[in-house]
Amino acid sequence: MISRILAAIALFAAFSCQPAEQKPQKPNIVLILADDLGYGEVGFNGQKLIKTPHMDALAASGKIFTNHYTAAPVCAPARGMILTGLHSGHAYIRGNDEWRERGEVWDYAKAAADPNLEGQRPLPAETQTIAKILQQNGYKTALVGKWGLGGPLSEGIPTNLGFDYFFGYNCQRQAHNLYPPHLWENETKVSLNNELIVPGTKLDSLLDPMNLDSYAKYFQPDYAPDVMHQKALSFLEENSEQPFFLYYASPLPHLPLQAPKELIMEYVEIFGEEDPYDGSKGYFPARYPRATYAAMISLLDQQIGELRKKVEEIGQLENTIFILTSDNGPSYTGGVDFEFFDSSAPFSNGYGRTKGFVYEGGIRVPMVVNWPGKVDAGTQSDHASVFYDLMPTFCELIGVAVPDKTDGKSFLPAILGQEQEPHDYLYWEFPEYGGQQAVRMGQWKAVRQKLKEGVIQTELYDLSSDPQEQNDVSDQYPEILSQLEEIMKNEHQTSSIERFQIPVLDM
Missing domain, CATH: 3.30.1120.10 (Arylsulfatase, C-terminal domain)
Structure with missing residues (x-):
């Protein structure tokens, strides 16, 4: 009898020591949304003047989608349609709406002081979003960057719409200054070590416009893209033990022309002397407009490289899918020399054909998907995909039902090199x-x-x-x-x- 009991104990111990069958870990998702980055402004789509080695490496080890589209040719609706999976004939937010009935919302200084004047028309809090779906399925979710879908005191703040963490610009208008007086962390206004300089502030008439030192007030201590980037890296570091979704909505290279001086000077050495930009059209002046614009894109590129390195450092590289795209086509104003960079190549350039318009230059955007071991390196897809496809794609990726109310179609098969049903x-x-x-x-x-x-x-x-x-x-x-x-x-x-x-x- 005793021997039987001992045998039973030994058998139980043997089974109890065996590791329980583990479910495959859900893939992490890093969605990188550039701001006004043109189809032709990245090396993997043919850009020759602007250095984008990290984006190009992401493409070389991943898949380029040559027929990828934004859902709208300007900021807020494009971002809303990413999150909701609806096209612009059904979406709640269909354009940039500054919600002017609140008061002097376009007064930068007043809005910087009064959060009642900040932000755009809000998405209703009950709106179904990608972030909510991921959050409800065990993901830690963060938005770092630019929001534009509901003022700070409205129902349409990121933490009401599926994001556990938010840091960045709530308001698109406030993002017209890359050295702003404040940013937002969740529901808290965070002051930066910058003076209030209102967009459109001209160069002092007594200063020499050909001297970079004359532009000193447009360079301040806290550069928002850098401050936000550190928050994104911290989020990755702090959430390495659970599935995470990082929506990295960079304000780069959206105007104004502002970048770290050392990067600007690197391009001055390449491009040579150029005429300054006088700051018309409501943006800041810039001594070297071409060099500054290129520097903004190269800084974004560096930050993308650092995000990928951080994911590798926390041991999650092979379980993380990276998606890189842009909210719409390139700008045509504010000192951007779209002809010099051929920003929309191979599509038409300039006003009426790029940002703000539904021709290819305004809505066809760069797109790369990278997932080590899952996506074939150095491949391309000509599948026609669009922002509102991301919701069903993410649902299929994590194995949950797609909401009934969506206009999108999962393109996960195309990502994985399988047969894809077209739209x-x-x-x-x-x-x-x-x-x-x-x-x-x-x-x-x-x-x-x-x-x-x-x-x-x-x-x-x-x-x-x-x-x-x-x-x-x-x-x-x-x-x-x-x-x-x-x-x-x-x-x-x-x-x-x-x-x-x-x-x-x-x-």
Whole structure:
């Protein structure tokens, strides 16, 4: 009897010593969203003048998506549609809305002092977001960078919409200064060691505009991109033992032209002398505008390299998927020399064709996915994907059901090199810059402009032969045109916000 008991104890001990079967760890996600970074401004898409070695390395060891699109050609709606998985015919936020009924929201100094004037129109707190889905499934979630989807005292703050941690600019207008007087950490206003310099402040007329020292007041102690970057690195360090989602929404290279002097001077040595930018259009002046812009992109590149290094240091590199993209096409103002850098190559450059517009230069954006051991290194995909695909993609990635209310389609198969079902079409509408619509269906792209003037005229382009959208062939393919116009009609729903309504589409 005793021997049987001893045998049973030994058997129990043997089983109890065996490790329990462990479930595969959910992959960490690092989503890097550049601000106004053009399709042609990165080395892996052909840029020759600006150094982006870390982005290029991410591409070389990962997969480039050559047909990736933002969901809107400006900041706030693009960010909202990433989070909600809805296109601009269904989304709540469809444009930049400064929520002007509050008061003097465009007065930078007043808004810096009064959080009631800061921030944009808020997403409702009950909105379903990518961050909420990940948070509810065991992820620690953080947003570091620029928000733009609800003022500090509104319901639409990051910590109400799925983020455990937030540090950065709540307000897009306040981000028009990269040496701001404050940033936000969750619901707390954090003062920086910077004087208040209002965007648009001109160079003193008594100072020599050709002397870099004359621009001293535009360089201050606390450079927001650096301050925010350290918070992102700390988040990674502190959350290495559980799945994490870091949404790194950098303000770079969005204007104003401000960068660390040492990086600027590196490009001055390359580019040589240039005329200063006088600070018109509401931005700060800059002694070396081209060199400064290139330095901003190179700084972003360095920070991306540091993020990846930190993930490697905490032992999570092989279990982390990195996604790098941009919120919309490049700027055309504020001292940015888009012709010098060929910012939208191979698409059209300049006002009317880049940021703010639904032509390819405004909505086709750089895109790289990197996941060691899962994504084939040095590959490309021509699958047409878009921001509102990220929600279903992340849901499939972590094995949860996709919300019923989404316009996206998971492109995880394309990421992993598997057979991918294409979209039937992609849809955009944009109530700003005159009111616009666009549809892409395979090689075909339909565009409407000036809808706020009450006239509907549809252009048609064959992107396979005309990626710059120079030759309107609407009169040659009436059946294709009719099909795309029907999509435009069906995908539009009237916005509940008057500012986002396009009356001619609701007639």
